[in-house]
Amino acid sequence: MGYIDEKVPPKRDERLRVCHAYGGTVCGLVNDSRQGCLVNRDRSFSQTSNCQMGLALAMILTVPNTVTIMHAPVGCGGSSHGMDGHFRNGVSIRGEKPKSLIWFSTNLDENDVINGGEQKLEEAILLADRRHRPKAIFVVSCCAPGIIGDDIDSVAKRLQNQVMAAIIPLHCEGFKTKISATAYDVVYHGIARNLLGKAGQGFTASAAGALREETQRKQRQERTVNLFNVYSIGYPDEVELTRLLRALGLEVRYYPNFADPERYGVLTEAALNVSICATHDDYFLKHLEERYGMPYMINTMPIGIRNTNEWLLDIAKPLQREAEVQRLIEAETRELDEALAPLRQTLRGKRVYLSGGEMRVAATAMLLQELGCEIIGFRAHHYDEFGDNLYLKATEGQPQMEVNVATTQPFELVNLLRRAQPDLYLGHSGSNLWAAKLGIPTLPIFSAPQSYLGYRGVFEVAQRAARLMENPAFQRRLKENTRQPYREAWYDTDPYRYITG
Numbered sequence: 483m484g485y486i487d488e489k490v491p492p493k494r495d496e497r498l499r500v501c502h503a504y505g506g507t508v509c510g511l512v513n514d515s516r517q518g519c520l521v522n523r524d525r526s527f528s529q530t531s532n533c534q535m536g537l538a539l540a541m542i543l544t545v546p547n548t549v550t551i552m553h554a555p556v557g558c559g560g561s562s563h564g565m566d567g568h569f570r571n572g573v574s575i576r577g578e579k580p581k582s583l584i585w586f587s588t589n590l591d592e593n594d595v596i597n598g599g600e601q602k603l604e605e606a607i608l609l610a611d612r613r614h615r616p617k618a619i620f621v622v623s624c625c626a627p628g629i630i631g632d633d634i635d636s637v638a639k640r641l642q643n644q645v646m647a648a649i650i651p652l653h654c655e656g657f658k659t660k661i662s663a664t665a666y667d668v669v670y671h672g673i674a675r676n677l678l679g680k681a682g683q684g685f686t687a688s689a690a691g692a693l694r695e696e697t698q699r700k701q702r703q704e705r706t707v708n709l710f711n712v713y714s715i716g717y718p719d720e721v722e723l724t725r726l727l728r729a730l731g732l733e734v735r736y737y738p739n740f741a742d743p744e745r746y747g748v749l750t751e752a753a754l755n756v757s758i759c760a761t762h763d764d765y766f767l768k769h770l771e772e773r774y775g776m777p778y779m780i781n782t783m784p785i786g787i788r789n790t791n792e793w794l795l796d797i798a799k800p801l802q803r804e805a806e807v808q809r810l811i812e813a814e815t816r817e818l819d820e821a822l823a824p825l826r827q828t829l830r831g832k833r834v835y836l837s838g839g840e841m842r843v844a845a846t847a848m849l850l851q852e853l854g855c856e857i858i859g860f861r862a863h864h865y866d867e868f869g870d871n872l873y874l875k876a877t878e879g880q881p882q883m884e885v886n887v888a889t890t891q892p893f894e895l896v897n898l899l900r901r902a903q904p905d906l907y908l909g910h911s912g913s914n915l916w917a918a919k920l921g922i923p924t925l926p927i928f929s930a931p932q933s934y935l936g937y938r939g940v941f942e943v944a945q946r947a948a949r950l951m952e953n954p955a956f957q958r959r960l961k962e963n964t965r966q967p968y969r970e971a972w973y974d975t976d977p978y979r980y981i982t983g
């Protein structure tokens with residue numbers, strides 16, 4: 483690949499066969515994807531969408547003992563105040579003393595846009611280092627410095643010898659991509675270039691040295707796996723996946739969310755890198771394989787019984803734990819089946835619509851089918867080649883199932899939902915609001931404090947869905963007392979009217 487040698491990572495729009503606008507059937511989507519016909523799809527009208535910087539911040543603002551500098555006008559990243567609680571809770575639940583989130587803005591103004599903002603960035607880096615003594619400083623470049631040509635890499639290089647922290651430039655200019663998941667590559671790119679090979683060499687503390695020494699022992703390395711937990715995997719899910727992997731005699735380390743920078747000193751001392759979601763990790767895992775010879779597993783997301791079984795089997799096979807994994811799967815699925823019996827009665831035949839990340843919606847569709855629900859459609863934030871096999875697997879026997887690819891775009895969502903009239907809708911909090919106002923019972927497709935992955939996740943999702951089916955009064959009342967902003971004529975219009983290409 484060799485991307486890591488470049489200062490700026492490639493856009494997903496160019497690196498993968500990726501699409502952000504589609505309306506049709508799963509069969510048509512996969513066929514078009516395989517023939518490379520999706521890449522030019524677009525919209526002639528669209529509502530506000532995600533900026534990649536937001537997803538990048540969702541990763542880096544969880545990393546303890548670091549400071550983030552937004553090199554931007556003050557509005558960019560202003561929503562980071564809302565991450566403080568998430569950071570404090572995440573640190574505290576993992577056994578560390580809760581701390582406040584620390585971030586700076588260089589507050590670029592009209593003058594800086596004309597004369598350049600590098601001086602302000604230099605001052606911010608030196609101030610952040612001296613005032614807070616972080617182990618790493620993330621420098622997030624937003625649209626304005628990207629347009630005027632501020633060279634954040636040169637600033638970082640110039641200052642690296644003057645500060646204690648590792649400086650990690652991240653190129654997050656929102657205007658550069660329509661695929662906000664590019665942010666994951668941006669953050670991993672910065673980590674790979676500025677942290678990975680350097681942790682343990684100079685800026686790391688003695689504790690990291692001790693850990694490094696210990697993990698260098700071959701025996702430990704052979705039973706250690708790295709799991710990659712980007713924003714949409716909460717602590718209860720880490721606990722569940724750790725429980726399952728420990729039952730196979732494995733030790734687990736998590737990266738990058740809530741991973742101290744020093745932990746990168748031992749990242750390469752593991753037997754296997756395991757993805758939880760291909761949308762998040764493929765860029766970094768391929769780099770680790772190419773540069774360090776580390777094997778990786780990226781096929782399956784452990785959501786639902788079948789997918790969790792396959793995820794465990796895929797890990798166990800290269801680590802020679804096949805007998806143990808068979809016993810584990812048998813015991814776990816037997817117990818789970820008994821626990822699910824009463825919930826399946828409530829959920830059988832319920833018609834469900836899903837919306838969320840590309841991989842998560844399809845894996846969740848399989849989970850709900852295992853509970854007896856009927857999936858009537860789903861929509862993904864974006865779509866790329868990683869979805870092809872999973873989407874076919876999730877719609878076996880239903881190749882004509884409706885699929886919409888849309889990053890947000892609530893106008894398409896409300897039109898689709900009013901036609902489909904599902905009994906239940908699972909989506910992220912932003913889209914759940916729109917479904918709820920239509921009177922449709924909604925559940926979060928991700929919520930950090932709740933279980934979602936592994937066998938425990940199956941039970942808890944089933945339990946939450948069954949409870950909701952028994953009492954959907956909240957959404958019914960919401961519909962009675964609110965109104966949507968769209969004209970009635972829109973609901974009689976083709977929901978995909980504005981999709982082009």
Ligand code: SF4
Nearest residue numbers: 533535558624625656
């Ligand atoms: S799109 Fe650009 S200006 Fe807007 S928030 Fe993102 S980085 Fe800032």
